[in-house]
Every structure is written in structure tokens, then in C-alpha cells.
Amino acid sequence: MKMKEKEVKEYVKKKYGEIARTEGSCCTGCGCGSPGTDAALRIGYSEEDLRSIPGASSMGLGCGNPVALACLKKGETVLDLGSGGGIDVFFAAKKVGSKGKAVGVDMTEEMVNRARATASKHGYDNVEFHLGEIENLPIEDDSMDVVMSNCVVNLSPDKEKVFREAYRVLKPGGRIMISDLVTEGELPDEIRKSFDAWASCVAGALEKSQCLDAIRRAGFKNVKIVSESTYNMDISRELNGKITSVQVVAFKS
Numbered sequence: 483m484k485m486k487e488k489e490v491k492e493y494v495k496k497k498y499g500e501i502a503r504t505e506g507s508c509c510t511g512c513g514c515g516s517p518g519t520d521a522a523l524r525i526g527y528s529e530e531d532l533r534s535i536p537g538a539s540s541m542g543l544g545c546g547n548p549v550a551l552a553c554l555k556k557g558e559t560v561l562d563l564g565s566g567g568g569i570d571v572f573f574a575a576k577k578v579g580s581k582g583k584a585v586g587v588d589m590t591e592e593m594v595n596r597a598r599a600t601a602s603k604h605g606y607d608n609v610e611f612h613l614g615e616i617e618n619l620p621i622e623d624d625s626m627d628v629v630m631s632n633c634v635v636n637l638s639p640d641k642e643k644v645f646r647e648a649y650r651v652l653k654p655g656g657r658i659m660i661s662d663l664v665t666e667g668e669l670p671d672e673i674r675k676s677f678d679a680w681a682s683c684v685a686g687a688l689e690k691s692q693c694l695d696a697i698r699r700a701g702f703k704n705v706k707i708v709s710e711s712t713y714n715m716d717i718s719r720e721l722n723g724k725i726t727s728v729q730v731v732a733f734k735s
Contacts, residue, residue, distance in 0.1 A: 487639035490680050491615075494637050495590050497681040501541065502567070502592035522569070525727070526550060535572040538600045545633035545683065545727040546661030549573040551708055552731075557581040558627040561651060563616045563644070564588055564634025568597035568609070574630070575609045585626075586611045587619055617643040621651040628652075630659045633727075636687045637680065645700035652734040658702065660730045663713055664690040667724060690726060702732035 522532055522540050526547035532540055549570050554560060554577035562570045565586025574584035588594050588611070597611045614620040616631075617640050629648040638644050648658055665687050679685035688696065697705050709729040 490639050490677070490686070491589070493677045494681050498566070498590045499592040501543075502590060502596045527569075531573065534576060535569065536600045536604045539567045539569040539572050539597065541567045541569070543567070543633065544569070544661065545663050545713060546709070546729050548630040548632050548659045548661040548729065549577065551661075551729050552628055552630055552657075552659040554578055554582075554628060559583045559625065560585065560628045560630065561619075561621060561626045562586045563619075563629065563631035563648065564637065565597060565611060566590075566593050566634075568600055568611065570630060570632055571597070571609050571611070572601075572606065574628075575606055578608070580608055582608060584609050585621070587614045587616060587621070589613070589615045617647060619647045619651055623650055624653050626651050626653060627656050628659065629656070630661075632661045633663060633683050635660060635662050636664075636683050639686065641686075641688060641693075642696050642699065645697050645702070649700045649702060649734055654734060656734045658697075658730070658732050660697075660732075662693070662728060662730070663687045664693045664726050664728050665724055666690065666726055669721070669724060673721070684721065684725065687725065690728065693728070694730065697730065697732050701734065703735045705730065705732040 521542035525544055543566050554574055556579040558578045560574040565571050565588045568586055571584045571586040591613055594611050594613045601609050612620050629652055635641055635644050663683050673679045674685050676685055694705050707728050708731050711727050713725045713727040
């Protein structure tokens with residue numbers, strides 16, 4: 483059974499809106515099961531990383547640290563797809579410096595409001611947060627040096643369109659750094675049909691080779707996995723060994 487895209491989006495938006503309204507962290511989403519700091523450390527952030535950004539932006543979400551692998555340079559313009567509380571946007575802002583810019587797009591109004599409030603409170607002048615869907619980015623063509631995402635593409639029912647949009651907004655020679663969950667083989671049918679599994683970044687995950695092929699079909703070149711690891715989740719024993727966290731880099735020629 484193919485779940486309706488609109489229903490999936492509305493459920494995911496509702497769940498992440500609830501997370502954003504919670505002062506603490508942890509959630510039904512990726513990285514759930516421990517406080518925000520512990521979850522962030524587990525998926526690749528260092529204690530030094532977390533001390534360098536506002537604590538409110540670290541919400542225990544994600545499945546990697548794309549900023550660490552994106553090789554950001556001073557003066558670059560960076561876009562984060564599904565920016566949530568802004569953790570990767572704030573990291574990126576420090577990397578690109580005052581002459582660069584870090585931009586976040588998220589479809590959940592509560593997340594955008596939270597991230598904007600954090601940026602204002604801590605005096606970030608080189609960040610922006612926009613309300614919008616990653617399948618239809620409110621971003622100009624050929625305007626970004628880097629597009630990154632942290633465990634968000636799998637939440638979209640139309641991943642092909644997400645990668646096409648990423649390609650559209652990148653400058654020629656620009657690059658993507660996607661940290662996401664992929665599957666090793668088929669998932670149980672009950673997982674694919676579960677709204678909670680969608681919100682937990684599992685039900686919508688592509689098989690690894692399908693994910694790479696979708697990025698290539700969007701036009702990207704030199705698509706490669708630069709890091710991967712088994713990702714353990716508690717929602718079903720049947721998922722043991724079937725979920726992998728991958729960090730993928732690719733370039734717009």
C-alpha cells in the first residue's frame with residue numbers, strides 16, 4: 483500500500499511541531515531515546531561543537547554531522563534542508579564567517595520560529611530561517627555553494643524532487659553533503675505503513691543504491707558515500723542490521 487503523500491507530510495509536520503514546542507529535546511524522530519546533548523554526541527558532534535552553539539538548537543535530532551564533512555570555507559553560502567532547531571545552521575555560520583551566510587528551510591512553523599528566536603537571542607547576523615518545503619525551496623536558482631541535510635530527506639515522500647531542488651539552487655560547481663538513513667534490503671510491510679515509523683525517519687528511507695541513483699538522476703556528478711555506520715533503532719527488532727546512516731557528497735557540474 484502506498485501511503486498518501488499529504489497524510490504523511492501532515493503527520494510528520496504535527497510531530498515535529500510538538501517537538502519544537504518542548505523546551506527539552508528527545509522526540510519521536512531520529513536520535514530519540516536520550517537527552518539532546520547525549521544524542522548529538524552519539525551521532526558525531528563533539529562536546530566542543532556543542533559548546534560553540536546555542537543549546538536550544540540541539541534537540542536530539544539527526545543521524546550524523548554533515549557540517550564536519552562538508553569542508554565549508556569562509557565566505558560560502560550554505561543551505562540546510564529541514565533545519566529544525568538550527569543546530570547545523572549555527573555550526574555552518576561559524577565555519578563560513580561574517581562574509582558568508584547559513585540558511586535553513588523547514589516546513590514546520592514552530593521549528594522556524596524557535597530557530598529564529600535562538601538566532602536573535604544570540605546575535606547571529608549571518609543566518610536566515612525560512613518556512614518552506616524542501617520539495618519546493620523558497621530559494622533562488624544558482625545561489626548556494628553548499629546544500630546539506632541531516633536525516634530529513636527520508637521524511638519526504640518525493641525524494642527525487644528534493645534532490646532536483648537541491649541541484650537547482652546550487653551554483654555550478656556547488657556540492658551537497660547529505661547525512662541520512664538508508665536501508666539494507668526490504669523493510670517489513672508494517673513499518674512502511676506506519677506513520678510513526680515515517681516520523682522516526684525509517685519508513686521513508688530508500689535502499690542505499692536507490693538513494694545514490696536518485697541523486698545521480700537529479701544531475702549530480704561524483705556521487706559517493708564518504709562515511710557510513712549501522713544505525714540502531716528501538717521501534718522494531720526486525721530493523722536490526724537493516725538501517726544504515728550514510729553521509730553522501732556530490733557535485734553540480
